[in-house]
Amino acid sequence: MPKPMREPTFWTLTALAGGPQHGYGVMREVSRLSGGQVTLLAGTLYTALDRLHAEGLVEVDREEVVDGRTRRYYRLSVCGTAALASESERLQRNAQTARQQLYGRSAPTFEPGGSPA
Amino acid sequence: MPKPMREPTFWTLTALAGGPQHGYGVMREVSRLSGGQVTLLAGTLYTALDRLHAEGLVEVDREEVVDGRTRRYYRLSVCGTAALASESERLQRNAQTARQQLYGRSAPTFEPGGSPA
């Protein structure tokens, strides 16, 4: 079982799951996907991208130069896709377990047959 | 928006959501709840319990002495309960977002009206 991901790592992979993106594009995409709740910091993002590349979870897709600024596009690798899928299932189970502990052992995602009251 | 919880913190609160427990009891409960997938380390757990107590997310319920060993029972505070509820909803949304990015924009928790195929 791989170590749980931290938030910026999770969101970076989630953004890239929608297709190749460059660093700044990932930042905008994460903001959009989270409804403005999550803002990736530049320092965190580029560090994470370097690390994820070294770990083989993301690959360099291509590089473009627009207006003198270099854009380096990344995409999810097969490993990265699998890691994100596995992580999202883990999050789902964790959320479910917490809800069961909080609200009683009879409330999955939504009540399968009306509330037990 | 509070900072996302780390795994041991989340599991500690989740275990206590089932009722008051002492440190070692939390460790056993987390192992049980996670189907043996998560093992809280003693150092991590007791440090987390101290921190959560200082933050007001858990309260000391009572202390018992059994066989010369002291058991300090903790329980979730109102704040702790709210924090765990909020965190579990956040995890749920994160998992959902990742799944939508991975599998397309048409697969929520379970298909609300049959699979789109």
Add this chain to the structure above:
DNA sequence: GACCTATATTCAGATCATCTTTATATTGGC
């Protein structure tokens, strides 16, 4: 008797992703 496991808690030091801040460079609005 020596050893290991389970129970129960504590503490010191290392690790490492994230956070903070700063730097660099271009374009466009006010």
Add this chain to the structure above:
DNA sequence: GCCAATATAAAGATGATCTGAATATAGGTC
């Protein structure tokens, strides 16, 4: 001229977790 958005990089601080060890009792086993 100044500020914001775009685009990346890098150095130093923070802090929860991990690692490993210490302490103590009870029970099982070789």
